[in-house]
Amino acid sequence: xxxxxxxxxxxxxxxxxxxxxxxxxxxxxxxxxxxxxxxxxxxxxxxxxxxxxxxxxxxxxxxxxxxxxxxxxxxxxxxxxxxxxxxxxxxxxxxxxxxxxxxxxxxxxxxxxxxxxxxxxxxxxxxxxxxxxxxxxxxxxxxxxxxxxxxxxxxxxxxxxxxxxx
Amino acid sequence: xxxxxxxxxxxxxxxxxxxxxxxxxxxxxxxxxxxxxxxxxxxxxxxxxxxxxxxxxxxxxxxxxxxxxxxxxxxxxxxxxxxxxxxxxxxxxxxxxxxxxxxxxxxxxxxxxxxxxxxxxxxxxxxxxxxxxxxxxxxxxxxxxxxxxxxxxxxxxxxxxxxxxxxxxxxxxxxxxxxxxxxxxxxxxxxxxxxxxxxxxxxxxxxxxxxxxxxxxxxxxxxxxxxxxxxxx
Numbered sequence: 190x191x192x193x194x195x196x197x198x199x200x201x202x203x204x205x206x207x208x209x210x211x212x213x214x215x216x217x218x219x220x221x222x223x224x225x226x227x228x229x230x231x232x233x234x235x236x237x238x239x240x241x242x243x244x245x246x247x248x249x250x251x252x253x254x255x256x257x258x259x260x261x262x263x264x265x266x267x268x269x270x271x272x273x274x275x276x277x278x279x280x281x282x283x284x285x286x287x288x289x290x291x292x293x294x295x296x297x298x299x300x301x302x303x304x305x306x307x308x309x310x311x312x313x314x315x316x317x318x319x320x321x322x323x324x325x326x327x328x329x330x331x332x333x334x335x336x337x338x339x340x341x342x343x344x345x346x347x348x349x350x351x352x353x354x355x
Numbered sequence: 356x357x358x359x360x361x362x363x364x365x366x367x368x369x370x371x372x373x374x375x376x377x378x379x380x381x382x383x384x385x386x387x388x389x390x391x392x393x394x395x396x397x398x399x400x401x402x403x404x405x406x407x408x409x410x411x412x413x414x415x416x417x418x419x420x421x422x423x424x425x426x427x428x429x430x431x432x433x434x435x436x437x438x439x440x441x442x443x444x445x446x447x448x449x450x451x452x453x454x455x456x457x458x459x460x461x462x463x464x465x466x467x468x469x470x471x472x473x474x475x476x477x478x479x480x481x482x483x484x485x486x487x488x489x490x491x492x493x494x495x496x497x498x499x500x501x502x503x504x505x506x507x508x509x510x511x512x513x514x515x516x517x518x519x520x521x522x523x524x525x526x527x528x529x530x531x532x533x534x535x536x537x538x539x540x541x542x543x544x545x546x547x548x549x550x551x552x553x554x555x556x557x558x559x560x561x562x563x564x565x566x567x568x569x570x571x572x573x574x575x576x577x578x579x580x581x582x583x584x585x586x587x588x
Contacts, residue, residue: 221504248506255507275503275510301512303496303560305571309451310501310514 216308217338223270224295224314224336225343230350231327237267238348240286244271247280273297273314273336285325293321293329302337313337319344398428403543403583405440410580417446418564422461424581432472434482438463442490442566452499459492461567467529479534479541486527488549490566493520516559523554523565533583541583549575 230236244260259271259281273279273295283291300313314336321329327347336343408420422440429435443458465486471477497515502508531545551573554562562571569575 246506248509250509255509257506259505272505274506275501275512276506279506299512301501301514301559303453303498303514303516303563305561305563306446306448306453306455309448309453310498312501312512 217304217311219338219340221272222311222313222336222338223272223340224316225341226269226271226346227342227344228267228269228346228348230348233345235267236348236350237265238285239265242266242286243284244269245282245284246271246274247282248274248276249278249280250276273299275299275312283325287325289324291322291324291326293319295319297336304338311338316343321346394430396429398431400586400588401426401428401541401583402586403541403581405579405581407578407580417444419443420566420569422463422567424583426467430472431475432469434467434469434484436463436465436467436484436486438465438486438488440567442492442564444564444566446564454497455494455563456496457492457494457562457564457566459490459566461488461490463488463527463567465527465529467531479532482529482531482533484529484531484545486529486547487524488527488567489522489524490568491520491522492562492566493518494562494564495519496560496563516557519557519560519562521555521557521562521565523562523568524552525568526550526552531579539585539587541585543581543583545579545581547577547579549577551575 228236228238241262241264242260243258243262246257246259248255248257255274260266260269271281277296277298279295279297281293281295283293285291295316296318298315298317300315301310302313303310316331316334316336319329319331325348327349330345330347331343332345333341333343403424403426405420405422405424408418408422412419420440420442422438424436424438426434426436439460439462441458441460445456445458447454463486465484467482467484469480469482471480474480495517496519497517500511500513502511526549528548528550529545531543533541533543535541549568551568551571554565554571556562565571569577
């Protein structure tokens with residue numbers, strides 16, 4: 190009979206084990222993976238484009254061109270987060286305040302990704318190549334080809350900044 | 356110890372025994388042999404079945420997990436154990452219609468240490484232990500098509516991946532209790548803290564549930580409830 194309290198307390202504890210342990214789901218805070226662009230000068234220092242900047246995304250499907258305004262008349266721009274399309278190629282049309290235009294063409298591989306049952310799926314990308322026109326900007330460098338839910342720089346856009354502009 | 360020494364000296368003073376010197380020898384012998392003499396190395400085997408996992412599955416969980424443990428008792432103090440189990444998950448999240456499915460056996464090897472090894476009069480004992488676990492499994496994951504949230508939503512990607520192979524290994528720290536209930540039958544419960552050591556991920560997914568480990572994370576915590584039978588050999 191001395192064992193009875195022990196047995197009872199064990200049964201009680203066993204009953205608790207039927208309840209699942211407390212669960213904390215850590216879903217990534219950003220549900221969309223964006224390409225990150227940083228503006229730098231010829232020395233690699235961060236620069237700001239003070240005039241207005243509009244960015245239009247362009248996707249070419251089999252029979253049509255789709256345009257999506259991603260950034261509308263932003264000023265003092267030094268970084269950009271732009272969504273890629275689900276196609277193989279996405280173009281970003283940069284419209285500067287002085288009516289000049291540059292077109293960045295990004296070729297990418299799309300990676301549908303399962304995070305977990307509760308957080309769902311999201312699209313990751315791998316940049317395979319990129320090219321740009323050089324009317325206003327100087328060059329484009331891929332610094333990290335993987336676009337996933339870890340926010341990080343993917344591209345550096347070089348501008349030539351003359352002493353007068355500084 | 357003092358009573359033993361007393362016994363030794365009493366025995367030494369029996370009629371016909373030698374004098375001073377043999378008394379000393381008897382004392383030393385008693386000291387040396389006392390701890391090992393009483394407990395033989397092999398104390399028996401036990402077999403246990405984990406039933407909390409079966410219970411929660413019967414109560415409607417998407418996950419079924421159960422295992423059989425074969426444990427040896429050495430000197431009533433060291434308890435090496437082998438655990439073989441089976442983990443199964445077939446879950447759909449109603450909110451996003453994602454479906455994850457896997458089922459595979461898993462293995463663990465380790466040892467428990469009986470903290471109450473001196474208190475043999477008690478009906479049970481408390482133990483701490485370590486386990487190394489491993490599993491090799493394949494999983495399926497599927498869900499609704501993914502539609503581009505930008506660019507007019509023109510392009511959709513089907514989301515269905517099956518037969519993805521993975522393997523995982525982990526370490527477990529165990530704290531538990533085992534209590535005799537009737538004759539050779541015992542029951543036990545334990546809390547286990549699991550630390551993932553390795554897992555194979557895929558480009559399109561990470562396993563959501565790992566048999567024997569639980570939901571995939573760097574660590575997990577769970578409770579077990581075992582019915583144990585002490586084998587009669």
